[in-house]
Amino acid sequence: MQVYMDNAATSKQKPEEVFKAIESFFKKINCNPGRGGYGLSLDAGRWVMETRELIGKFFNLKQASQVVFTPNITVALNIALKGLLQRGDHVLISGVEHNAVVRPLTALKKYRGIEVSVIPTSPQGHIESDDARKLIKPNTKMIVCTHASNVMGTLLPIEELGRIAAEHELYFIVDAAQTAGVLPLDFEKLHASVLTFTGHKHLLGPMGIGGFCVKEDVARHMLPLYEGGTGSISDKEEQPDFLPDKFESGTLNTLGIVGLGGAVKYLLQKDLSEVRNRELELTQKLLTGLKQFPNVTVYGPQDEKLQTGTIALNVEGVDNAELCFVLDEQFGIMTRPGLHCAPLAHRTMGTFPEGVLRLSLGHYTTEEEIDYVLESMEKILAVI
């Protein structure tokens, strides 16, 4: 039996629409969108536009042009941070941010003299929005927060932080890597300046495509991270200043985009609350089972309603990398050990530097798989 429990890294099982779209584009079109004057190139452009519109609909945007494609969410976050922060600016982040946020901020501290404050965060990943409010200074410009911890699944109060950001006229950047495709995200209601997403996790598209949704007035003040050919205003040696071209230079990942289009079409047909309810059931089942083992420590909220289907644990006296290896080798269960590119989160959790074992399920995980994971854990625990 093979059980995939690494959905926080990427979703392995995709709706059939994804590969169908990739195959169809590759075999029937395979031309560069927006680069030629002929029918097939225009068809390619229309397919990209259709995916943009689907994503715009998915996140409830006014204009599809507010959706910008990037190669992954890391680049999307880099664009938002580096495009908006100026020398001496102060930024607030949660204590569970991924290195996709922390590493660019570390570079900006060094090269642009920005200041970063971490909002007090409990070991379970909870923050009080009042604690954020107290940290705001005259040079505070931005709040950056992940919607959910990629290590222990904790959901963060992005609605409240968004309101605080709006009250204080701060930019608010949301990292929805772990939640887009599971929890509803309404860009209009969220008070987010930039909502970043990855295509290949719970949005169920292929790897190599991500992006962001941006408010038009924010985009006007945001500098691009890279410039180049856009297939538009080609008489100009300056980057276009309109969306989405301002932030989309060079040939796009068309296979990634059409694959993501197929996935989002599938998700739009499905009710997202159905996806979330399924995740809730499965997470509850897995949490309940894991909590019965006396020498297993589960981190995070340990309450499915306060988290995603991502669970962090350690077994007393067992190295988590070793546990991961045994689960894979002897039971075919795929998990991720260590620090999950999130040293800050592990410091907050009190699990730095040894890390944890992460099990992350998807809505297509089955009850039988959860049972099998629990039985396998029981067998392992019996012999150590």
Place this chain on the structure above:
Amino acid sequence: MQVYMDNAATSKQKPEEVFKAIESFFKKINCNPGRGGYGLSLDAGRWVMETRELIGKFFNLKQASQVVFTPNITVALNIALKGLLQRGDHVLISGVEHNAVVRPLTALKKYRGIEVSVIPTSPQGHIESDDARKLIKPNTKMIVCTHASNVMGTLLPIEELGRIAAEHELYFIVDAAQTAGVLPLDFEKLHASVLTFTGHKHLLGPMGIGGFCVKEDVARHMLPLYEGGTGSISDKEEQPDFLPDKFESGTLNTLGIVGLGGAVKYLLQKDLSEVRNRELELTQKLLTGLKQFPNVTVYGPQDEKLQTGTIALNVEGVDNAELCFVLDEQFGIMTRPGLHCAPLAHRTMGTFPEGVLRLSLGHYTTEEEIDYVLESMEKILAVI
């Protein structure tokens, strides 16, 4: 009949290895390389590593780690330019550079006060390397040059420019977008600091993947454009300083990489001189035919040995966009009109702002297709 003459934008016909690799990875693996501790994630990592090694072999690199993947060549060029140029630096470029070079330099002029000089370039795209030498000043730091014009195909003297750069200890950045996969490129012999490539043109891979080859001592001084999770040294909030991780943050475009791997495997089995010879035959045939039409102006060297299979032309009294439309609508011939994201090249050619019609063939173009293009042009010319 459908004839694809837009290979300078992307190659439409790919070796069957490309789709096979994409399908095989998607259906059998589809895990995130370097992110999990289980067999399938390691398999994904091995597949990425294999492609890196194939590209390293293709460009004759000492170490596969000198190959860095980027979403496209535009981002690769942005990394090289922004990662190496500092305030007040002076850069030399050819007069036929694409906006993938010109637009980031325009931004660097504005935000980092760099200076750019254009090496005198003939309307056919030729430059004398002595003219480059004369422009070198104490603050000159870099020469950037495309290997071939993306508009009229002219080959530029990158070997000579590389020697000049080496003599004057300048960085030398090569844009091989139009030639990688057709002309031999030996990184060790080229005196290039950074050789940038795109995967989806003559390298025959899918869109959404490109990269660069970099000298190790140059990489040490080059700052990343984006930072984030790399699956390595995850205990650190700083970006890794080793290759390739320093420049590869976030989830990679695995489908793009495995597809490109399939394509490069195909090219390595084929003799590259066979590809170039085939291109020479076809280009000569097309050039000879086009030159017979009295009211057609062909730009560039008009000599297949001095250019790629990319040909720029205009028909007296006919708008090139209109010509493109008629070729597509009535004859199924796919071309690209206008400015080709290269206003500088068109200024040099004397075709700004009206542009040209670009026909660009690939080594898989057939003699019959060239005959058909010439017959179709004759029919169009007869009625105007």
